[in-house]
Amino acid sequence: MGHQAQHGTDDTEELLAAHRQLWCHALGYVKSMALKCALDLRIPDTLDRCGGSATLGELLAASEIPASNHDYLRRVMRTLTAMRIFAVSHDPAKADDAAAISYQLTPASRLLVSSSSSSSVDDAAGAAAAGASKENTTTPSILPNIAHLVRPNTISLLFSMGEWMKDESAASVSLYETVHRQGMWACVEDDAANRASFYESMDADTRLVMQAVVRRCPHVFDGIKSLVDVGGGRGTAAAAIVAAFPHIQRCTVMDLPHVVAEAPAGTAGLSFHGGDMFEHIPSADALMLKWILHDWDEDKCIKIMERCKEAIGGKEAGGKVIIIDTVLGSRADDDDDKTCRETYVLDLHILSFVNGAEREEHEWRRIFLAAGFRDYKITHTRGIPSIIEMQIIFGAGQATGKYAMASNEPLGTISDVTEGAGASEEPCPVGTTASGSAGASPSHSGDVAGSSYGSYAKKRRLSDEELGIMTGLTGAVNKLAEAVQAPVVVQTTDVHPDLYQICMSIPGFTDEELMTCLTYLLDNKRQGDGFVKMEPKHRVLWLRQHLAKI
Ligand SMILES: C[S@@+](CC[C@H](N)C(=O)[O-])C[C@H]1O[C@@H](n2cnc3c(N)ncnc32)[C@H](O)[C@@H]1O
Missing domain, CATH: 1.10.10.10 (Winged helix-like DNA-binding domain superfamily/Winged helix DNA-binding domain)
Known part of the structure; x- marks a missing residue:
């Protein structure tokens, strides 16, 4: 029997669909x-x-x-x-x-209209102010950003990806460097035109993203008195933040010395700090890292996060790290699978440029745990960035059990920091300044060590010797907490053991269709659990509706 005769009409349609897809x-x-x-x-x-x-x-x-x-x-x-x-x-x-x-x-x-009158930092601030009342604001232009992405020297890189991957030095020599003979950061540093184009592109993107962040997630900045924007470029994001949140009294933009040297002067409320984030990050109540970690491999991200931990570690009421970056595979409620999958191209883009990576949640979690952070909260948006908040309490990396992964609760605020503590340039040694907030903030409620020590610290200052002992104890307690808490983090992603069997044995669908639905259900634990609990006829209905959406 000929090959053709073995296939019915459906198979022919499938072949043609595959042909079109390719x-x-x-x-x-x-x-x-x-x-x-x-x-x-x-x-x-x-x-x-x-x-x-x-x-x-x-x-x-x-x-x-x-x-x-x-x-x-x-x-x-x-x-x-x-x-x-x-x-x-x-x-x-x-x-x-x-x-x-x-x-x-x-x-x-x-967003591609260049004449848009909204391309200024003030608009992000205006948007923040309007956020509460949901007023319309002007639309920022991201024309420089999109134009940057379709430049010949961006696109041409990808022609060589396969060859580059076969090279054993690929981990240390990016595709960009292989093709252009100089790494992306070096090109930006050495070539003024390239630098201008890069920062114009970044700034355009940042205006849009920060407008959304300050409008949609103002609570992220609640109670913060001092903030460092790590790798903050020319200060576009930081300027939007200080304009939107006047309670942030001290806002520092930290970037490489040659970058801050070119930052526009005179933005009220901003100061600039030239330095290397792998070496030292200035202390503050909160650190922000926007489009930073995706530029680096996992080991470098862990190093940066360790520096972050040091920079907020002395904040007795719990310093905070705010990461604005992509979480691959994440979606806001009304996004479908297709929308969600489309963002995977971002990972290959950042790989080709700087050997960076866009990460799925489990990859982020690995970095946070390795750097000594415990819990985190992710707010997904319908856009490319998500907002990841992490708060440490008690100075050495221990956060709370309450705001575990993917919780919808906001992290606790640090609004009750003792006056003046947040404005100090260097980290306060653990416990030297009293904080009344440890037990009161919702994010602190699960933190045994933090709350008890917080009340002790109120009574008196510790001697150096006592501090040494307490710091050692803190390390031990944190290690214990890590050991106790680790399984919880893992458990939250477990899928129902029967999901595969239940989903793949439903009659009336092709294996491909069932596999598509299964993939979705595996990625979305809540939906997967709900699916297992449904009556068989409702499972069929769910599958049909899901397949119709994608
Ligand atoms: C992708 S840009 C993001 C800029 C800014 N956060 C934004 O979103 O508009 C990455 C920034 O990290 C900075 N950077 C790279 N290496 C750094 C280092 N070792 N220390 C501090 N900043 C660094 C770059 O100069 C650049 O401004």
Whole structure:
């Protein structure tokens, strides 16, 4: 029997779908280039100038494309509307008149309007102020950021990825360095044009992300009096924070000396500190690391987190680390699997640039545990970054049991820090300044050592000798706490032991379909548990609905 005869119609359809899938992925770069073409032709600006909507004829005129080529632009716009970068409408009465096709900005292309008046730090602050009342604010432009991503020397790297991977030195010599003969950071340092382009791109992204952070998660900054933005570049994120949260009295931007040397002068409330985060991070109530850890491999991330622990370790009411970075595979409630999977490309992008990594939650957890942090809380967003908060109490890496992984509770605030303690430049030795907050903050309630020592510290200062003993004890208690708490962290991700069997044996679906659903359920423990508990007919309904969504 011939091969063809063994396949029914369904298999043929599957083959054709696989064929289409491969073509679309192999030509995925065409999408990037269509986007670049629209930027080169300044289509978003033209649409903006025309009030958000323009005909093909208007776009042709503004782009100075000769009439003979009008169909090329129509075809580029067709691909981009399919990508939902633009929207399209066509008056049926003018169906034969291509020039009458009308295009509109979408939420995506609105971010690409260069003339947006919102590209300033003040807008992020304004957004924060508006956050409570949910007022509309202007949209920041990320045009420099997106333009940076579609540059030839960004894209060309990826041609050599396979070859580079075969090289044993790949762990220490990035793909970027292999191709451009100089690492990305060195290129940024040595070449002023490159540096300007890099920071313009970063700053544009940062304005947007910080606007979202201060609007959506203001509680993250509650009670903080001093903050260091580690690797804070030219201070764009820090400026948004001080403008939005006046209770932060001291805000320091720490970055490499040559970066802070070029930071714009005169942002009220900001100071700059040139240094190396692998060596020392200045002390503060809170440290922020935005788009920092994804630039480094796991060992380097652990080193940075250890420096962070030292920098907040002396904060008797519990210093805090705020990480704004990607958590792969995470999603906000209304995101689907497809949206979630699309972000995996970010990992290969950062790998190609700096040998960095975008991480799944378990990879983050490994870093935190290795650096001596215990619990953390992740707030997922519908965007690329998530916000990870970690708080240590008692000075040596022990946090709370209450705010374990993926909890929806906010971490406790540190608002009750004794006046003046938060403003000190160097870490306070453990227990030398009293804090009344340890037992009161919700995040401290599970912390045996922190609360009892906190009340002891209120009574008197410790002698050096006592401090030495207590610090040693703290280490021992922390080790014990780590040993006790470690299994809890692991358990929270356990999937139901019967999930695989239950899911894969449901009749009426192909193995591929069931596997797609199983993958989702394994990644989403709560959903997986719920699925196991459903009646069989409801499981079938759930599978159908899930498959229809992706
Ligand atoms: C991807 S950028 C992020 C900048 C900023 N946090 C933001 O989100 O806009 C990474 C930053 O880390 C800084 N950096 C790299 N190595 C560093 C080091 N050893 N110490 C301090 N900063 C460093 C870079 O100069 C750069 O500004």
